[in-house]
Amino acid sequence: MISVAVRKRDGDFVLDARFESGAGVTALFGVSGAGKTSIVNAIAGLVRPDWGRITVGDAVLFDSDMGVFLAPERRGVGYVFQEDRLFPHLDVRRNLRYGSRRRDGARDAPDFDAIVELLGLDRLLDRLPHRLSGGEKQRVAIGRAVLSHPRLLLMDEPLANLDAARRDEILPFLEKMCRDLAVPIIYVSHAIDEITRLADTLVVVDAGKTLAVGAVSEVTTRLDIAPLTDRRDAGTVLDGRIESHDSTYHLTTVSFPGGQLVVPAIGGIIGEKLRLRIQARDVAIATDTPSHISTLNCLPGVITDIGMPRHAHQDILVDVGMPILARLTLRSVADLGLAPGRQVTALIKSVAVDRNAAAAD
Amino acid sequence: MTVLSPLELEIIALSLRVAFWAVLFSLPLAIAAAWLLARTTFPGKVIVDGVLHLPLVVPPVVVGFSLLVLFGRQGAIGGVLYENFGVSFAFDGKGAALAAGVMAFPLMVRAIRLSIEAIDRRLETAARTLGASPPRVFATITLPLALPGILAGTVLAFARSLGEFGATITFASNIPGETRTLPLAIFTLTQSPGAQDAILRLVLISIAIALGALVLSEVLSRRVTARIRGDAA
Numbered sequence: 170m171i172s173v174a175v176r177k178r179d180g181d182f183v184l185d186a187r188f189e190s191g192a193g194v195t196a197l198f199g200v201s202g203a204g205k206t207s208i209v210n211a212i213a214g215l216v217r218p219d220w221g222r223i224t225v226g227d228a229v230l231f232d233s234d235m236g237v238f239l240a241p242e243r244r245g246v247g248y249v250f251q252e253d254r255l256f257p258h259l260d261v262r263r264n265l266r267y268g269s270r271r272r273d274g275a276r277d278a279p280d281f282d283a284i285v286e287l288l289g290l291d292r293l294l295d296r297l298p299h300r301l302s303g304g305e306k307q308r309v310a311i312g313r314a315v316l317s318h319p320r321l322l323l324m325d326e327p328l329a330n331l332d333a334a335r336r337d338e339i340l341p342f343l344e345k346m347c348r349d350l351a352v353p354i355i356y357v358s359h360a361i362d363e364i365t366r367l368a369d370t371l372v373v374v375d376a377g378k379t380l381a382v383g384a385v386s387e388v389t390t391r392l393d394i395a396p397l398t399d400r401r402d403a404g405t406v407l408d409g410r411i412e413s414h415d416s417t418y419h420l421t422t423v424s425f426p427g428g429q430l431v432v433p434a435i436g437g438i439i440g441e442k443l444r445l446r447i448q449a450r451d452v453a454i455a456t457d458t459p460s461h462i463s464t465l466n467c468l469p470g471v472i473t474d475i476g477m478p479r480h481a482h483q484d485i486l487v488d489v490g491m492p493i494l495a496r497l498t499l500r501s502v503a504d505l506g507l508a509p510g511r512q513v514t515a516l517i518k519s520v521a522v523d524r525n526a527a528a529a530d
Numbered sequence: 531m532t533v534l535s536p537l538e539l540e541i542i543a544l545s546l547r548v549a550f551w552a553v554l555f556s557l558p559l560a561i562a563a564a565w566l567l568a569r570t571t572f573p574g575k576v577i578v579d580g581v582l583h584l585p586l587v588v589p590p591v592v593v594g595f596s597l598l599v600l601f602g603r604q605g606a607i608g609g610v611l612y613e614n615f616g617v618s619f620a621f622d623g624k625g626a627a628l629a630a631g632v633m634a635f636p637l638m639v640r641a642i643r644l645s646i647e648a649i650d651r652r653l654e655t656a657a658r659t660l661g662a663s664p665p666r667v668f669a670t671i672t673l674p675l676a677l678p679g680i681l682a683g684t685v686l687a688f689a690r691s692l693g694e695f696g697a698t699i700t701f702a703s704n705i706p707g708e709t710r711t712l713p714l715a716i717f718t719l720t721q722s723p724g725a726q727d728a729i730l731r732l733v734l735i736s737i738a739i740a741l742g743a744l745v746l747s748e749v750l751s752r753r754v755t756a757r758i759r760g761d762a763a
Contacts, residue, residue: 240663242659242663245661246659250652254653254656256653256657256671267670297757314659
């Protein structure tokens with residue numbers, strides 16, 4: 170259990186963050202300058218908040234009322250920075266082992282060979298950092314933080330300084346790591362696609378404040394939060410299971426609480442969990458049940474909420490067993506007379522598979 | 531010029547010994563001072579910085595006289611050392627080393643300080659998040675990364691110590707076999723007529739030793755830098 174409540178004034182910027190999260194990956198999401206890095210720096214002990222309390226499990230890292238402020242080296246908090254920050258005079262092996270002197274009887278130390286294999290570092294061990302590519306450096310930095318035996322791992326946009334190719338190279342390693350490690354992770358990002366691939370809990374940060382905290386699928390469909398996500402990126406995240414495969418038409422049926430979706434065939438065994446993402450602009454709304462239509466996924470539901478108009482568009486939240494976001498033009502909303510409570514059908518034109526165990530291998 | 535006379539060998543050995551001890555004792559102090567100046571702020575830092583640089587700008591004879599006042603047998607520090615430990619600096623090889631060390635100190639601090647300031651502090655922060663205490667960060671990150679500057683500062687101070695004249699002759703006097711280092715021996719020879727050849731030989735020896743030290747420092751420094759940064763060599 171991670172609990173963070175901090176306040177810090179820095180000139181005109183006021184950080185006022187408050188969230189709790191559990192195991193798995195917690196994403197801090199927001200635009201640059203929103204205060205995400207300030208929050209993780211406070212957790213790591215690199216800055217001292219004016220007020221607050223930070224606990225991880227039983228450990229109190231900071232408590233302004235009790236006058237507790239643990240030094241960074243005593244927090245047991247691993248940190249992967251935006252830049253790799255590898256020690257240039259130490260080879261990869263010694264970089265990886267730098268933090269492994271930290272010991273804590275309560276937790277099992279991570280196995281060096283297992284982490285090296287997980288991150289694909291076995292061939293790099295004897296190299297100095299300047300002989301590594303950008304992606305390799307960042308993998309070493311991740312391994313080094315994991316091997317420091319942390320009770321909590323902070324990752325501050327570890328992919329932000331990499332080009333798209335390097336990013337795609339590392340994401341699978343990250344996914345595997347997030348799945349395999351018992352250590353809770355706080356992952357800072359302004360890229361919603363990274364978050365939907367990696368995170369379980371989402372914390373939305375804006376102008377120094379934590380606006381929303383909850384499961385990724387819940388928070389991404391909140392209309393009051395939607396304007397913060399990239400306009401083109403707004404969408405719905407669904408956690409489902411593979412129900413069946415149709416080999417004739419190369420389709421896979423995925424079930425989620427309240428319904429089913431048919432998607433182009435994906436790998437994976439029946440019953441396997443996966444995460445789907447439906448972009449709001451890929452969802453159309455019909456007020457009756459269309460009969461002659463090419464769209465495979467027509468889900469009946471009820472409009473639960475309508476967002477504020479932005480430019481020519483408006484976001485509509487439809488409950489089809491799960492809330493789904495649809496982005497329509499203002500004119501369509503007016504022409505169809507859409508309003509909360511109205512029975513409609515959501516037509517889903519395409520679905521992206523965001524997290525799939527088989528696809529990551 | 532091929533064979534050195536026993537007297538010349540004695541002078542060279544004495545000079546190297548004086549410079550060696552001067553550098554050995556000032557190195558830890560110089561690293562500490564460089565770190566304080568590079569990484570901390572404290573009231574009166576400007577004054578401390580100024581005092582450390584004084585030997586560079588005041589006449590060496592002033593430094594020598596100040597040492598006499600402070601470290602002489604009746605001096606504020608020297609008196610305590612002599613009475614309690616029987617250690618005496620004046621008119622002795624130790625005095626020559628002290629004078630040389632004090633004169634070379636600013637050069638050493640400057641080189642080390644610059645290299646510490648050039649270290650990316652984010653690396654030190656990263657080390658602390660990996661569980662390293664500040665002393666361990668200093669020993670495993672700061673010190674190794676400052677090594678090129680430490681080497682350069684050491685060699686520079688060594689060369690400066692070999693050439694020390696004014697403070698040495700004032701504080702430790704000019705005693706053959708005790709404090710008569712290369713520059714003092716050359717000075718002594720210039721006082722007697724007909725010693726042109728002997729002077730020339732000592733002058734060339736001085737130049738050779740100094741040049742050798744500078745070349746060695748450059749080679750070592752490049753090697754260390756190459757190991758750290760890879761492409762800098």
